Amino acid sequence: MWGNPAGGRSRTTEGGTALATDVKKHSTIAAGEAPKRDALAKALLSISDVVPTANATEQAQIVDALAGGDFPVSAARPLATTRGDARPLHQIEVSRGGVFVPTSGVLSFATKTAADNWASANGSLLSPGDQCVIGAGQYLWDGTAWRRPVEVEPGVSPTSFVFMQMGTSVMNVDGNGNGMNIGFYRPFPNGVLSTVVTDGDAGGGGALRGVINPTKNGFTALWAAGAAGLRRANWVAVGF
Numbered sequence: 001m002w003g004n005p006a007g008g009r010s011r012t013t014e015g016g017t018a019l020a021t022d023v024k025k026h027s028t029i030a031a032g033e034a035p036k037r038d039a040l041a042k043a044l045l046s047i048s049d050v051v052p053t054a055n056a057t058e059q060a061q062i063v064d065a066l067a068g069g070d071f072p073v074s075a076a077r078p079l080a081t082t083r084g085d086a087r088p089l090h091q092i093e094v095s096r097g098g099v100f101v102p103t104s105g106v107l108s109f110a111t112k113t114a115a116d117n118w119a120s121a122n123g124s125l126l127s128p129g130d131q132c133v134i135g136a137g138q139y140l141w142d143g144t145a146w147r148r149p150v151e152v153e154p155g156v157s158p159t160s161f162v163f164m165q166m167g168t169s170v171m172n173v174d175g176n177g178n179g180m181n182i183g184f185y186r187p188f189p190n191g192v193l194s195t196v197v198t199d200g201d202a203g204g205g206g207a208l209r210g211v212i213n214p215t216k217n218g219f220t221a222l223w224a225a226g227a228a229g230l231r232r233a234n235w236v237a238v239g240f
Contacts, residue, residue, distance in 0.1 A: 107132035116146065184216075
């Protein structure tokens with residue numbers, strides 16, 4: 001990752017005269033100024049074209065080279081490149097917040113861990129609904145994590161589908177068997193249809209009485225009185 005310089009340097013010609021800026025924000029020769037090689041070179045360098053690069057290493061090298069001149073890469077002057085080793089439909093990338101991101105809006109990672117690490121370091125660049133590809137799978141950013149979307153046939157309402165979650169929860173319960181409030185890994189879109197809970201410690205001295213307060217976010221498992229202490233519950237939930 002590279003830093004964004006805070007503001008650009010003064011832009012001057014060989015004779016010390018400030019370069020003018022045209023309507024497209026390119027540095028140009030001021031009215032009445034005699035053309036000079038340095039002024040022309042700076043005018044060309046100020047053009048925000050798409051720079052061909054082989055990979056991220058070359059991108060960083062160009063950023064470093066521009067940092068020492070009149071037009072450093074910054075939020076006000078981002079750098080656009082084509083990256084030769086990127087996926088063919090996503091090779092145009094632009095600098096944002098110290099990293100390059102594809103203008104297609106679809107990030108690419110080799111592993112889920114790499115995607116999570118990138119999101120942790122660059123969360124300010126992400127908005128809910130942003131996409132990434134991990135291997136051959138597509139994921140969406142929900143505001144807190146990358147999630148694998150459910151494929152739905154065109155014209156079929158998402159509420160026509162049911163989803164299943166399962167897990168094991170270990171929690172302390174009191175002498176009345178209360179205290180095991182289980183949250184689903186991810187809330188169901190609309191609601192929960194059924195929840196089945198079994199004792200995860202067979203013969204462990206506790207007995208499950210049932211489930212209360214089921215919602216799309218979770219439920220409460222009730223244990224028999226006298227089951228105080230750590231209890232393990234295996235559960236399966238079906239929602240829509």
